[in-house]
Amino acid sequence: MRLILISNAPWQTFEENHPRYSALVRVPFWLGLIQLGRVEETESVRVVPELYCTNIKDNIDFFVGLLGFSIKYARESEEFVYLTRDGVDLMLEGLSGDSRKWLIGDLERPFGRGVNFQWDVSGISELYSKVRSLSPGSIYLPLETKSYAVNERHIEQRQFIVQSPDGYLFRFCEELL
Numbered sequence: 001m002r003l004i005l006i007s008n009a010p011w012q013t014f015e016e017n018h019p020r021y022s023a024l025v026r027v028p029f030w031l032g033l034i035q036l037g038r039v040e041e042t043e044s045v046r047v048v049p050e051l052y053c054t055n056i057k058d059n060i061d062f063f064v065g066l067l068g069f070s071i072k073y074a075r076e077s078e079e080f081v082y083l084t085r086d087g088v089d090l091m092l093e094g095l096s097g098d099s100r101k102w103l104i105g106d107l108e109r110p111f112g113r114g115v116n117f118q119w120d121v122s123g124i125s126e127l128y129s130k131v132r133s134l135s136p137g138s139i140y141l142p143l144e145t146k147s148y149a150v151n152e153r154h155i156e157q158r159q160f161i162v163q164s165p166d167g168y169l170f171r172f173c174e175e176l177l
Contacts, residue, residue, distance in 0.1 A: 119170065
């Protein structure tokens with residue numbers, strides 16, 4: 001599974017001279033604070049988002065019980081949990097937990113306005129059926145087949161979007177071959 005962070009930020013190209021790299025990384029300028037440079041075509045850029053939650057239990061139920069993530073570790077006093085699913089990680093932190101908060105403004109629901117998180121998965125039909133059965137109200141965009149231009153070719157994928165209890169959008173995709 002691969003995580004792609006979608007943003008409307010201006011893009012920059014980062015280059016690094018290294019003989020084993022073969023592809024440029026283009027990232028929003030604010031990600032330039034992270035050492036990215038170039039990556040091999042077979043590597044993925046590793047980003048682990050940390051999302052604030054109003055109710056950590058509801059979010060654990062959503063991500064673990066519904067979407068199939070597992071808990072890698074947790075810090076109960078901080079209302080913090082580190083989740084993983086097929087190589088993609090996600091951190092959740094409750095707003096009332098005993099930890100530092102890195103907030104630059106007031107949080108208003110829905111959280112995550114202007115961003116959606118995309119996960120490439122296999123078995124999208126089974127995942128969608130589970131979501132539709134157990135949490136139909138969380139479906140933001142029903143399962144669809146969509147074609148996208150990728151460089152000089154087009155790819156076709158099946159995708160759907162769910163909305164977390166705090167309003168974050170998660171798009172699950174499976175490329176059709």
